[in-house]
Amino acid sequence: MSSVGFGMGCQTRSISVEALKPSDTFPRRHNSATPEEQTKMAESCGYVSLDSLVDATVPMSIRLESLKFSKFDEGLTESQMIEHMMQLAAKNKVFKSYIGMGYYNTFVPPVILRNIMENPGWYTQYTPYQAEIAQGRLESLLNYQTLISDLTGLPMSNASLLDEGTAAAEAMAMCNNIMKGKKKTFIIASNCHPQTIDICKTRAEGFDLKVVTADLKDIDYKSGDVCGVLVQYPGTEGEVLDYGEFIKNAHANGVKVVMASDLLALTTLKPPGELGADIVVGSAQRFGVPMGYGGPHAAFLATSQEYKRMMPGRIIGVSVDASGKPALRMAMQTREQHIRRDKATSNICTAQALLANMAAMFAVYHGPEGLKTIAQRVHGLAGVFALGLKKLGTVEVQGLPFFDTVKVKCADAHAIADAAYKSEINLRIVDSKTITVSFDETTTIEDVDKLFKVFACGKPVNFTAASLAPEVETVIPSGLIRESPFLTHPIFNSYHTEHELLRYMQRLQSKDLSLCHSMIPLGSCTMKLNATTEMMPVTWPGFTDIHPFAPTEQAQGYQEMFNNLGELLCTITGFDSFSLQPNAGASGEYAGLMVIRAYHKSRGDHHRNVCIIPVSAHGTNPASAAMCGMQIVAVGTDAKGNINIEELRKAAEANKENLSALMVTYPSTHGVYEEGIDEICKIIHDNGGQVYMDGANMNAQVGLTSPGWIGADVCHLNLHKTFCIPHGGGGPGMGPIGVKKHLAPFLPSHPVVSTGGIPAPDKLQPLGTIAAAPWGSALILPISYTYIAMMGSKGLTDASKIAILNANYMAKRLEKHYPILFRGVNGTVAHEFIVDLRGFKNTAGIEPEDVAKRLMDYGFHGPTMSWPVPGTLMIEPTESESKAELDRFCDALISIRNEIAQIENGKADVHNNVLKGAPHPPSLLMGDTWTKPYSREYAAFPAPWLRVAKFWPTTGIYLTAFLLQPCRLNL
Incomplete structure (x- = not known):
């Protein structure tokens, strides 16, 4: 038997508390630049540190001292977050819902x-x-x-x-x-x-x-x-x-x-x-x-x-x-x-x-016959249920034809609904004597038997749903039965096995560039990391399988999350109340303006309908204002891209009696923290208006300043931008709105389920209903909630700082090759910046579209093009892209600048060059003939990294802009 000694030659060392901290902290996974890289990047911009760069960029007059949460201030680790979300999911009770009203349970293949x-x-x-x-x-x-x-x-x-x-x-x-x-x-x-x-x-x-x-x-x-x-x-x-x-x-x-x-x-x-x-x-x-x-x-x-x-x-x-x-x-x-x-x-x-x-x-998976089978089964279950109720004789079934929803007249609807509730069943109470029961794809014949027991009101049920099935006939009139074919295209008739559908989906996926491949540097659109931990709860049954009109006591996990998220967003924005109902950014804009409209009406100011909108504002702003019945007064910008304050002052004073609101984006859409934003808010307030702030650029505010602190009265947040809900190929999005206390009574309401909020005095009325569901797209709120809770106050503040750092680092690298259009008073940009390409049209015949298409050959999605300034590219790197990725994108743009130079000095043809020919799909590169004045190799592999991983565009430039088939697949 041997023993191990710990005496001779054994070195002792103390273990720091830091070394015992969890290894799965989140901010360092989201905020990509390391502390060492942050310093070097700041130095390359002419500043000794990240903080000194931020101090030079964000006006001190609007800076917050700090951001501090009452909950999750330190940030949960990824494992702690998953556990917390599991606890919330467990608080949600998944009852069998027959409520219908446009919402049905379904099997997600x-x-x-x-x-x-x-x-x-x-x-x-x-x-x-x-x-x-x-x-x-x-x-x-x-x-x-x-x-x-x-x-x-x-x-x-x-x-x-x-x-x-x-x-x-x-x-x-x-x-x-x-x-x-x-x-x-x-x-x-x-x-x-x-x-x-x-x-x-x-x-x-x-x-x-x-x-x-x-x-x-x-x-x-x-x-x-x-x-x-x-x-x-x-x-x-x-x-x-x-x-x-x-x-x-x-x-x-x-x-x-x-x-x-x-x-x-x-x-x-x-x-x-x-x-x-x-x-x-x-x-x-x-x-x-x-x-x-x-x-x-x-x-x-x-x-x-x-x-x-x-x-x-x-x-x-x-x-x-x-x-x-x-x-x-x-x-x-x-x-x-x-x-x-x-x-x-x-x-x-x-x-x-x-x-x-x-x-x-x-x-595609089910095909026309599969969909018919599902529909016939749902209709059949509804028919069996209706027949069974008639046999029971305890209630009356409506005589009108139905598809999946049976209307029932009874002596006491609430008593039946209460009995159903005890069996974990939700029914729709239409009134005190009327109930409806809606069937769906997930309903089973056993479920129908459970319903019979509920509606029997204590009487014995001497039959089963299965025994009734042979007696049931369709109740749809022959004149309303569909006879026309549908989904006849081969796509809907080819992929009915999982293997075939999997391959089809993979073929489509391989044609599309996503964040899986490279950064998507879209100014204003904020394409940032959508972390796996954030996404996981979205598909848990405790969150997915709850009807939006289920009693709120069955959704206590959701309600707790809504309350927590609302508090977090209020702290971040400086507002007093939030509505989570608007389910897109544009919907949030509309809701915010309608809150302002309702506020003015409550004060008897029905005539206040003028909305001042700077020409630099988001493109959706004028459309949203028009939808609210507002008259739009545009104000211009100065040479530096800032709102022309004197022009705005004159517009506000000229419309003082009718001024409703100002719509402003901050930092500006030009990528600058405007120094006069607090003065702008004061001008509007002094003239009787309210300030609506577009939250599209909130990614440059969190922890550093806030809409409420700056002076805004209402702001919508694009949760699919700043707070990490993924873009999904063009949606989903979320646009909740935050408001100051005086606007809280006017936040959206709902006719079916109370959304809570601040009770309004009798004369104050909510603006109305904005979305079909009380809390909008509730299923994706766990993404933003999880992001904020894991980042904590410091992680979120650091994210804003690094977003600013990354943008300034890229602008500095590119300024030797391209003009950078707008900068703040100290020569810095905000979290995004604009590259001016207008001169190249004269020197080389090159348009922004040519540069964006050539970037595809380098493996990148183009930046936001020709907006807000025609002839430019607006670039936003976000905080979650690494320095290596930023450098790779800069290298691509610098290489493209050299390609432009080849045209400018006559070494490349002005009409037939690598930019005008871009992008170069495999079908072109592998064709039998090649007539381009540049090589196939350079067309496809203009940068070294493309030899390691190459994303291939699947089609080339467009010859026509017209539509051959405007809407649907063609046989």
């Missing part, structure tokens, strides 16, 4: 869950503005449009909207536009979902429309002032009605018909287009997208070719590339609100692309 929803190759892509490196998701979105077009029976569909309620409001605006604003009444049938009705009422105020809600039998058009009518098919209480004569009557009176519909029902019901509907809206949620306590879900809007130019949102179309081959692209009104501003048809610039892709893949 695991192959789609793992390979799209949980896959950064799909959720970190940017909006497909650069089609050459986005062909995969463009095809998937075209699949989505085809799905919607086929099921609705209308030829045009967009690539998704935010939710069903706001899609209906967009359709209402379309009806108003079709009538050129000459008819100011919009009728909504009382069989529509209550949240949809309230959203339309809210939206109508800004358009000066009158919304009338009426029973179908009472609708008439005698006033001659009706632009449109909205009906539900099937109705909110389940009824399936034949709208054929109703639509003919509406058309005879010059009224457009909008139909809110259900995609699964449309696999068996006659399509709205065949009934004569002009516009069809709805949600694709039940096509494999979790309920998630309300969202995000892909909505849809379909219409005829006649109204395509009035459609909101994005449309994917088929064009032709330089080789003559079909290629997909975004088409018509692409980001039109940045071009048409207050004349835009909508302020929407966020779709729900990730969720639309999931729904499209659900349809």
Whole structure:
């Protein structure tokens, strides 16, 4: 037996407390620059340290002393965060919900869950503005449009909207536009979902429309002032009605018909287009997208070719590339609100692309026959339930046809609902004597037996659902049964095994550049790390499987998270209250302005409708203001890109009696911390207005300053920018709004579930309903919550500092090669900067688009192009990109500058050069002939790193801009 001695020659050393700290702290994983790199980068910019650079950049007059949280100040580690989120998920009670109202449980096919929803190759892509490196998701979105077009029976569909309620409001605006604003009444049938009705009422105020809600039998058009009518098919209480004569009557009176519909029902019901509907809206949620306590879900809007130019949102179309081959692209009104501003048809610039892709893949996976089978099964279960209730005799079943929702009349609806609750079942109480029960894909025949016991009211049930099944026949009238085919394209009939679908999704993914490949340096769009720990809770059943209208006591985990997140956001922004309801940045802009509008109205200032907007403001700002019925007064900028304060002062004083708001972005869209921002806020307040701050550039404020501290009254936050919700190929997004105390009573409300908040005195009214779900896209809020809680106050402050450092480091590296357009008073930029390319048009015939396309050959997505200044690139590196990646991107731009120089000195042809030929897809490089004056090798491999990892554009430059097929797949 041997022993080990610890005496002779043994060295002792103490263990520091630092060495015992957890190894999975998060900020060092998110904030990429190491302390040593931070110092060297700051020195290269002419400053001794990171802090001295920040001090020179952010005006001291608006600096915060520090950021400190009451919770999570130190930041949780990744393992602690996962444990905390598990505890919250456990506090949510997942009952079996039969509430319906546009939300249904669904089976998310695991192959789609793992390979799209949980896959950064799909959720970190940017909006497909650069089609050459986005062909995969463009095809998937075209699949989505085809799905919607086929099921609705209308030829045009967009690539998704935010939710069903706001899609209906967009359709209402379309009806108003079709009538050129000459008819100011919009009728909504009382069989529509209550949240949809309230959203339309809210939206109508800004358009000066009158919304009338009426029973179908009472609708008439005698006033001659009706632009449109909205009906539900099937109705909110389940009824399936034949709208054929109703639509003919509406058309005879010059009224457009909008139909809110259900995609699964449309696999068996006659399509709205065949009934004569002009516009069809709805949600694709039940096509494999979790309920998630309300969202995000892909909505849809379909219409005829006649109204395509009035459609909101994005449309994917088929064009032709330089080789003559079909290629997909975004088409018509692409980001039109940045071009048409207050004349835009909508302020929407966020779709729900990730969720639309999931729904499209659900349809691809199941195919038309699989979807019919699901629908028939759901309808069959509803039929069995209705028959069983009739046999029980304890309640009365409505006599109207239904698809998946059975309406029940009873003596005491609350007593039955309470009995169901004890069995962990949620039913919809319509009134004291009416209940509806909605069935979905996840309902089983055993579930129906449980429902029988609830509705038996203590009586024995001497039959089973299975025993009743053979007796059940369809209750849908023969004239409303769908006979037309749908989803006939081979894509929907080829990939019904998991192996084949997996390969199809992978083929599409491989065509798209995402953050998996390289940085996406888009100014204003803030493409930063979406950490895996942040994403994990989003697919846990405790968060995914809760109906948004379930009793709040079943969602205590969600409610705790909402409260915590609200407190954190209030601390970060300097505001007193937050609403989490707006489910996109543009929706947040609109909500913020409507809060201001409601505030002025409560004070009797109905006339205050002037909104001052600097020309440097975000492109969506004028469109949002127009939607609120505001008159827009534009003010210019000075030579340094700052708001012209004297011009703004004159505008505010000239409109003093009618001034409602100022919309301002800070730091400015030009990438500068304007010194006079506090003075600007004071000018507006002195003239009776409120200050709305666009939160798009919040990534340069957190921990250093805040909207509330600067002087803003309301601000929306793009959680998909500053707070790490991924862009998802063009959505989801979130745009919650924070307000000062005096505006809190006017925050959004909801007709179905109380959103809490500060009780308002009788005379003060909330602005109304902004989104279909009470807390917007609740399922993605864990991402931002997790990010903030893991970063802690210091980590978040450091993130802002490093974002500023990275931008200044890149600007310094590039300034020897390109003019940097705007700088602050000390010569620094904010978290983003603008590279001026305008001179190259004269010296080399090169446009910004040429540089952006050549960057694809280097493996990068182009920066924001020609906005806010034409002929420029706006670059935002974010804090989560490493110095090595920043250098690689700078090296690419410097190399491109040398390529431009080759044109300038005559060594390269001005028309036929490597920039004009970019990007260079494999089909071009591997062709039999090569007629370019430069080598194939240099076209494909202009930088050393491309030999190690090369992302290939899948199509070349576009020859045409017109659409061959504007909406759908073509056989």
